[in-house]
Amino acid sequence: MAVVQDVHGHGHDDHHPTGIMRWVCTTNHKDIGTMYLWFSFAMFLVGGFLAMGIRAELFMPGIQILEPELFNSFTTLHGLIMVFGAIMPAFVGLANWQVPMMIGAPDMAFARMNNWSFWILPVAASLLVSSFFVPGGAAAGGWTFYPPLSTQGGMGVDMMIFAVHLLGASSIMGAINIITTILNMRAPGMTLMKMPMFVWTWLITAYLLVLVMPVLAGTVTMLLTDRNFGTSFFNAAGGGDPILFQHIFWFFGHPEVYIMILPAFGVVSEIIPTFSRKPLFGYSSMVYATASIAILSCVVWAHHMFTVGMPTVGQLFFMYATMLIAVPTGVKVFNWTATMWRGSMTFEVPMLFSIGFIFLFVIGGFSGVVCAIVPIDIQVQETYYVIAHFHYVLVSGALFAIFGAVYYWLPKWSGRMYDEKLGKWHFWLCMFFFNLTFFVQHFLGLAGMPRRVPDYALQFADFNMVSSIGGFGFGLTQLLFLYIVIKCIRSGEKAASKPWDGGTTLEWTLLLLHHIIALKHLQSLSNSVREVWIHRAIKLKK
Amino acid sequence: MYNVSKINIAMLRKLLIFSVVMFAFGYALVPFYEKFCEVAGINNLLKPDVADKDIKVDTTRLVMIQLDSNVRGLPWQFKALQPNIKIHPGESIEVMYEIRNNSDQETSGQAIPSYSPRVLEKYLKKFECFCFTKQVLKPGEIRQMPVKFVIDSQIPADITTMTISYTFFSLGAVN
Numbered sequence: 154m155a156v157v158q159d160v161h162g163h164g165h166d167d168h169h170p171t172g173i174m175r176w177v178c179t180t181n182h183k184d185i186g187t188m189y190l191w192f193s194f195a196m197f198l199v200g201g202f203l204a205m206g207i208r209a210e211l212f213m214p215g216i217q218i219l220e221p222e223l224f225n226s227f228t229t230l231h232g233l234i235m236v237f238g239a240i241m242p243a244f245v246g247l248a249n250w251q252v253p254m255m256i257g258a259p260d261m262a263f264a265r266m267n268n269w270s271f272w273i274l275p276v277a278a279s280l281l282v283s284s285f286f287v288p289g290g291a292a293a294g295g296w297t298f299y300p301p302l303s304t305q306g307g308m309g310v311d312m313m314i315f316a317v318h319l320l321g322a323s324s325i326m327g328a329i330n331i332i333t334t335i336l337n338m339r340a341p342g343m344t345l346m347k348m349p350m351f352v353w354t355w356l357i358t359a360y361l362l363v364l365v366m367p368v369l370a371g372t373v374t375m376l377l378t379d380r381n382f383g384t385s386f387f388n389a390a391g392g393g394d395p396i397l398f399q400h401i402f403w404f405f406g407h408p409e410v411y412i413m414i415l416p417a418f419g420v421v422s423e424i425i426p427t428f429s430r431k432p433l434f435g436y437s438s439m440v441y442a443t444a445s446i447a448i449l450s451c452v453v454w455a456h457h458m459f460t461v462g463m464p465t466v467g468q469l470f471f472m473y474a475t476m477l478i479a480v481p482t483g484v485k486v487f488n489w490t491a492t493m494w495r496g497s498m499t500f501e502v503p504m505l506f507s508i509g510f511i512f513l514f515v516i517g518g519f520s521g522v523v524c525a526i527v528p529i530d531i532q533v534q535e536t537y538y539v540i541a542h543f544h545y546v547l548v549s550g551a552l553f554a555i556f557g558a559v560y561y562w563l564p565k566w567s568g569r570m571y572d573e574k575l576g577k578w579h580f581w582l583c584m585f586f587f588n589l590t591f592f593v594q595h596f597l598g599l600a601g602m603p604r605r606v607p608d609y610a611l612q613f614a615d616f617n618m619v620s621s622i623g624g625f626g627f628g629l630t631q632l633l634f635l636y637i638v639i640k641c642i643r644s645g646e647k648a649a650s651k652p653w654d655g656g657t658t659l660e661w662t663l664l665l666l667h668h669i670i671a672l673k674h675l676q677s678l679s680n681s682v683r684e685v686w687i688h689r690a691i692k693l694k695k
Numbered sequence: 696m697y698n699v700s701k702i703n704i705a706m707l708r709k710l711l712i713f714s715v716v717m718f719a720f721g722y723a724l725v726p727f728y729e730k731f732c733e734v735a736g737i738n739n740l741l742k743p744d745v746a747d748k749d750i751k752v753d754t755t756r757l758v759m760i761q762l763d764s765n766v767r768g769l770p771w772q773f774k775a776l777q778p779n780i781k782i783h784p785g786e787s788i789e790v791m792y793e794i795r796n797n798s799d800q801e802t803s804g805q806a807i808p809s810y811s812p813r814v815l816e817k818y819l820k821k822f823e824c825f826c827f828t829k830q831v832l833k834p835g836e837i838r839q840m841p842v843k844f845v846i847d848s849q850i851p852a853d854i855t856t857m858t859i860s861y862t863f864f865s866l867g868a869v870n
Binding site for chain 2: 325
């Protein structure tokens with residue numbers, strides 16, 4: 154597990170725990186970032202296993218492998234694990250590693266809380282995974298756990314609810330930590346509008362997290378009391394309203410999808426300038442676009458529920474508001490393209506993933522605008538078109554950005570280079586199999602194949618087989634990624650301290666400052682002396 | 696430690712308070728949603744429909760209304776006094792339902808309606824109904840409750856039989 158070879162001891166503690174306790178007790182942001190990343194990769198494999206099960210069942214019409222109930226549990230847990238277990242912790246891991254380095258802070262603001270917010274995750278994950286083995290099986294009402302299905306169901310649903318509570322608590326603590334670190338602990342001279350884009354996107358994401366994660370916690374608490382304590386928030390039999398659940402859930406859920414994509418925007422905004430050897434085009438417009446996406450994301454939730462029977466004026470409002478998000482997103486895509494324009498570009502693996510991200514994310518964005526149109530959405534609601542849409546933004550969006558980030562910063566984290574040739578293989582296989590899996594799902598959806606059903610009409614057979622083959626290929630390709638990372642850590646070539654010659658952010662140039670701050674004796678110096686040291690270190694870098 | 700730790704703690708406190716407020720906001724959405732629906736006139740289950748003067752009785756057609764009744768989790772007997780009726784669309788009708796508490800305990804329940812075919816909801820105007828209202832029955836008590844309604848004569852001609860169904864759910868034992 155030891156990715157970190159250059160752990161500079163955080164000298165506050167004279168008795169360094171060793172062995173496993175070194176990881177359990179660590180408060181070092183790099184160690185915690187590493188644990189987040191490994192955890193999310195493990196969860197990615199678990200969620201991927203469930204996806205393989207789903208694609209295997211859908212390989213042919215008829216029921217072959219999974220009973221319908223189990224199939225429903227697979228789709229439900231696949232969604233929950235990928236969203237809360239894989240994508241979100243991976244971004245928190247990236248933030249843990251990068252944010253302090255990029256703003257010149259010695260560590261996260263609350264190192265001990267950082268440790269807690271990580272160690273909650275394995276508990277929540279084991280609750281989710283073990284719910285498969287309790288009587289009644291795991292939750293099967295979809296990752297959005299709408300009532301009435303979620304007010305029924307067995308113990309597995311309660312375990313899922315508790316897991317969501319824990320994951321929410323972890324996210325809120327992580328977000329508070331990141332906000333405080335960014336706002337209070339920047340190096341002198343690092344004004345807000347000089348921060349790297351990755352830090353900016355994470356600051357805004359963290360604010361979204363503290364805004365909506367507590368609302369999700371409230372929602373699942375209501376569900377819990379409906380199930381076990383006789384309240385009737387969502388239970389129609391007691392006078393509650395299941396539609397109310399959808400409103401509250403999506404009040405959280407739509408900002409949630411931006412929580413998963415904004416840090417990806419940040420990653421891409423770091424990588425593209427580096428490999429184009431040009432500064433990011435339109436930095437301030439990027440910041441404003443990110444902020445406006447975040448604000449708009451809070452007023453579009455009902456586009457997930459156009460078919461619940463809402464007044465036309467409501468549908469129109471949510472339709473227009475949703476389409477408006479395409480404007481700041483378009484600004485971003487324009488800026489990335491303009492950054493590449495006439496740059497001296499090279500195409501190392503992080504850059505490939507970033508360009509792949511732009512290309513495929515735009516497709517996902519377009520199908521998103523299609524889904525935003527009320528009459529079309531009523532047609533494609535609950536079909537594979539929606540599945541294709543959100544996998545284009547979450548897999549080729551968020552996940553590709555995470556891959557890009559790992560390749561980009563792995564030399565920084567491990568001190569070693571990954572195998573460029575294998576990395577390129579990883580990228581092109583991802584590209585090919587991803588599109589093979591999900592592009593055909595657009596056609597399936599438009600033809601009317603419903604999601605969350607283990608069987609389908611014969612007319613859908615060919616496309617489903619293509620999609621399943623793509624899915625298996627995509628799954629296997631990720632084992633190659635695991636191999637590349639392990640190979641890099643164990644036997645990669647020594648990386649230069651500045652492996653990418655276009656990299657300009659602090660983590661490449663401010664090694665010295667970082668080391669100086671971490672030095673124990675510095676803490677005993679008076680504030681003014683320390684300031685002088687920090688200023689000197691910054692000058693050295695310039 | 697670092698000189699920033701004090702402002703960090705202040706920040707932590709603010710953000711924690713904000714999180715708690717947002718948690719409460721989630722709950723506040725419940726009454727807000729109900730109020731919003733009431734003001735906007737959406738989903739108004741408790742307000743009786745108003746009789747539309749323009750509804751004409753279509754004497755050329757006769758439709759069958761089946762009156763269904765169910766009980767879930769209550770020691771009650773629940774039935775419509777007539778299982779089905781034949782009416783002309785546009786005609787104002789009153790039917791009677793009866794509940795009886797068979798147990799020796801005071802219990803409470805409330806009824807949730809359901810219509811078939813689905814399109815009926817659009818054409819059914821109810822002036823009086825016992826649904827979504829808490830009913831408390833003493834041991835052995837019997838209560839008759841009316842439903843007054845009219846079926847809009849605009850209802851498509853291919854619909855000849857429809858079902859109005861009520862299910863009583865338990866609201867727990869009354870102490």
